[in-house]
Amino acid sequence: DGGITQSPKYLFRKEGQNVTLSCEQNLNHDAMYWYRQDPGQGLRLIYYSQIVNDFQKGDIAEGYSVSREKKESFPLTVTSAQKNPTAFYLCASSIRGLNSPLHFGNGTRLTVT
């Protein structure tokens, strides 16, 4: 079955440590996205990539970094510079082009103490 796999489901880290969240898709989608979801708030875009080796900052990119070395993979690193990293992180992908809805992974819940 095609889909988006995020790992791990739950992640715990100490403050000051960098942590990398994995996102892999086998849908052959060109575009991939990272969103952050906090209680009582809508999903907010962190980074997105329309094509391999290219990515763009979203609305809340500070304290995060990404890479897109392969079409299937779009890992997100939460750095120690991110002031409030505890959140639910959702990865998504879509076909590049008009009228293409996002397909989401099951998310990673990150807790930093």
Place this chain on the structure above:
Amino acid sequence: EDKVVQSPLSLVVHEGDTVTLNCSYEVTNFRSLLWYKQEKKAPTFLFMLTSSGIEKKSGRLSSILDKKELFSILNITATQTGDSAVYLCAVEPLLGGSQGNLIFGKGTKLSVKP
């Protein structure tokens, strides 16, 4: 600033009721409006709306867009406990001619009691 506002933020109904969820938006260069259902983890796609006045329907769910008044509604008839979820509305703006990125509302949490 672009924004999407959903109402109500939460709603409790009984099985069999009909509900209407609202989504209004202020977005420059609108391309499309999407509805997603989020039960626990991954939001799942329900509808994409691009044209005014054309109802999209899937089973007991339907949705329509009004581009003049800048809003959309999602209707669910004969609700079931399995409809309990957070319903997300998102608008895709047109950015520089390439695929835009979604602006989400805060969601409406629907609870359907047996």
